[in-house]
Amino acid sequence: MEVTAYCPCKICCGPNARGITASGQSVSYHNQTFVAADTSLLPFNSQVIVPGYNHGKPVPVIDRGSMIAGHKLDVFFPTHAQAQRWGRQTLSVKIVSTSEAR
Numbered sequence: 001m002e003v004t005a006y007c008p009c010k011i012c013c014g015p016n017a018r019g020i021t022a023s024g025q026s027v028s029y030h031n032q033t034f035v036a037a038d039t040s041l042l043p044f045n046s047q048v049i050v051p052g053y054n055h056g057k058p059v060p061v062i063d064r065g066s067m068i069a070g071h072k073l074d075v076f077f078p079t080h081a082q083a084q085r086w087g088r089q090t091l092s093v094k095i096v097s098t099s100e101a102r
Contacts, residue, residue, distance in 0.1 A: 005086035021063035036063035045099035
């Protein structure tokens, strides 16, 4: 998958950024480790393992974005500098579970 990164700033999330994900969770949810995905492929609460993120432990899908379509993920970081350091990577992401709840 193509894996990019974002943070809660207005650059990454737009001028109306308020620190709330598309699922309604705060960005502080799950110790600020989660991903945004195309929820038609990976519904909210699905769990994935992204190499190099969260020490190889599963993270939930709790967000989505207009640029995250198809086989793409966006990993969350608390700061813009951290998100920029991640950059854009092509990785073998493991899908641990999918959730039917939307």
